[in-house]
Amino acid sequence: MSTVEVARGRSRPRELWDSTIGKKIVAALSGGVLVAYVVLHMLGNLTSLYGAGDGHARVDRYAHWLRTFGEPLLPYASVLWAVRALLLAALGLHVAAVVSLRRRSLAARPRAHRAKRIGRSLSSRTMLLSGLLLLAFVVFHILQFTTLTIDVTPLREGAVYANLAEAFQTWYLVLLYVAAVVALGFHLRHALWSATQTLGVDRPGRNQAIRRGATALALVVAVGFAVIPIAFWTGVLPQP
Amino acid sequence: MRFRLELWRQADPGADGRYEVVEADGIDAEASFLEMLDHVNERRIASGEDAIAFDSDCREGICGSCSLVIDGMPHGPRRVTSCQTFMRDFEDGQTIRVEPWRSNAFPVIRDLVTDRSAFDRIIEAGGYVSVTTGPQPNPNAMPISPETQEQALDAAICIGCGACVAACPNGAAMLFTGAKVTHLNVLPQGQPERRWRTLAMVEQMDEEGFGGCTNHGECSLACPQGISLDVIGMLNREYRAALRGKPVAGTPGMTAQ
Numbered sequence: 010m011s012t013v014e015v016a017r018g019r020s021r022p023r024e025l026w027d028s029t030i031g032k033k034i035v036a037a038l039s040g041g042v043l044v045a046y047v048v049l050h051m052l053g054n055l056t057s058l059y060g061a062g063d064g065h066a067r068v069d070r071y072a073h074w075l076r077t078f079g080e081p082l083l084p085y086a087s088v089l090w091a092v093r094a095l096l097l098a099a100l101g102l103h104v105a106a107v108v109s110l111r112r113r114s115l116a117a118r119p120r121a122h123r124a125k126r127i128g129r130s131l132s133s134r135t136m137l138l139s140g141l142l143l144l145a146f147v148v149f150h151i152l153q154f155t156t157l158t159i160d161v162t163p164l165r166e167g168a169v170y171a172n173l174a175e176a177f178q179t180w181y182l183v184l185l186y187v188a189a190v191v192a193l194g195f196h197l198r199h200a201l202w203s204a205t206q207t208l209g210v211d212r213p214g215r216n217q218a219i220r221r222g223a224t225a226l227a228l229v230v231a232v233g234f235a236v237i238p239i240a241f242w243t244g245v246l247p248q249p
Numbered sequence: 250m251r252f253r254l255e256l257w258r259q260a261d262p263g264a265d266g267r268y269e270v271v272e273a274d275g276i277d278a279e280a281s282f283l284e285m286l287d288h289v290n291e292r293r294i295a296s297g298e299d300a301i302a303f304d305s306d307c308r309e310g311i312c313g314s315c316s317l318v319i320d321g322m323p324h325g326p327r328r329v330t331s332c333q334t335f336m337r338d339f340e341d342g343q344t345i346r347v348e349p350w351r352s353n354a355f356p357v358i359r360d361l362v363t364d365r366s367a368f369d370r371i372i373e374a375g376g377y378v379s380v381t382t383g384p385q386p387n388p389n390a391m392p393i394s395p396e397t398q399e400q401a402l403d404a405a406i407c408i409g410c411g412a413c414v415a416a417c418p419n420g421a422a423m424l425f426t427g428a429k430v431t432h433l434n435v436l437p438q439g440q441p442e443r444r445w446r447t448l449a450m451v452e453q454m455d456e457e458g459f460g461g462c463t464n465h466g467e468c469s470l471a472c473p474q475g476i477s478l479d480v481i482g483m484l485n486r487e488y489r490a491a492l493r494g495k496p497v498a499g500t501p502g503m504t505a506q
Contacts, residue, residue: 114461124415128467
């Protein structure tokens with residue numbers, strides 16, 4: 010019996026996690042969940058562009074709807090919490106897979122080796138950096154706008170529009186949020202292309218289109234997010 | 250021509266390596282990089298010094314033995330094999346750094362020579378097809394479309410030199426393994442072992458300690474044979490299908506005779 014036949018005795022998830030390709034599939038799929046969320050989040054954010062709306066901003070109603078979704082069939086905010094649990098699980102898997110792969114890559118190469126690289130894009134070279142920045146940003150972002158723990162500016166629960174309008178009068182918060190979405194754009198540009206390759210859905214004939222599509226989506230997401238803080242900062246969106 | 254070489258010297262696998270500066274003069278511009286090293290070695294031997302060890306065999310770019318990282322690039326600036334890199338591509342008086350492939354799966358044996366038997370073990374794990382012996386098969390019994398032939402041969406052109414591993418920031422062997430899997434998995438002769446081959450070769454690749462691919466694309470650009478990055482997508486696709494235990498979509502229903 011060969012080693013491979015012996016190895017076949019492992020459970021499917023174990024086998025997936027043990028192989029580098031399998032771990033990348035985990036990273037790609039969990040990343041896919043995060044990308045889907047990011048796109049929905051961006052679209053949700055864009056409801057801010059409807060403006061203050063006489064104390065009943067569209068974005069406030071949207072935030073309320075997220076919590077009452079499924080009622081009375083489901084308890085208050087249950088869908089929201091389910092989504093949060095899914096996101097946390099996806100993020101956990103994504104980080105665990107990437108950390109494990111990274112350790113493997115570091116072990117595969119002698120330490121002091123410096124080589125000339127000719128083919129890497131800026132976004133592929135900075136994946137780890139942009140990923141770490143995003144992770145730090147997500148923690149800050151949740152503490153600021155979800156749990157309202159960090160109140161640089163006065164924040165009120167449920168008053169999304171007012172909170173945004175207030176926060177984005179502060180120049181460094183605008184800068185921080187724009188910088189974060191730039192990092193997101195860079196991360197997505199390589200991630201989207203790389204995930205199609207990892208999942209094997211690429212084909213020689215469509216690779217150019219996939220690369221361009223990845224860049225386009227990354228750009229759309231980054232611009233879609235960046236537009237909100239900039240609109241409040243420049244006064245395009247009125248104060249409530 | 251005259252060059253200042255910074256050559257990696259390492260007595261044995263366990264020893265600490267270091268760079269040794271060696272002057273090379275009187276070099277013909279039409280000499281290949283390996284001929285230049287021969288010239289340096291002849292002088293060293295004549296003056297009682299030890300020769301610098303490096304790998305070479307066919308010296309016509311088809312065997313995959315030569316394996317020098319020249320100024321940080323596997324096989325040097327021209328992205329052909331080291332033996333097909335000529336001194337005319339360098340400037341007179343230039344300093345050139347020469348290193349072995351750097352991968353922990355390819356331990357240095359001596360100086361610029363690395364042990365690439367990790368690749369042999371990946372091939373042993375599944376890089377073959379089984380054929381029945383007996384009377385010669387009917388030549389028309391196994392039709393292969395020109396597209397399939399092209400795809401298989403574009404992958405089969407891999408000479409297994411290991412430049413892809415040397416070029417990869419992750420030290421991954423996905424281009425090599427992808428080329429071998431693509432070559433055999435698209436042909437009808439490769440169908441009986443298709444699923445098993447993919448799993449076995451990937452498993453061996455991981456066992457050898459190669460890193461994980463992050464789709465930078467450095468390997469394909471460094472490859473002297475110009476193997477396309479597409480073979481990595483193919484390998485991922487084959488692996489996923491093999492893990493699910495299903496025949497791969499689009500597979501012709503052909504089996505070896």
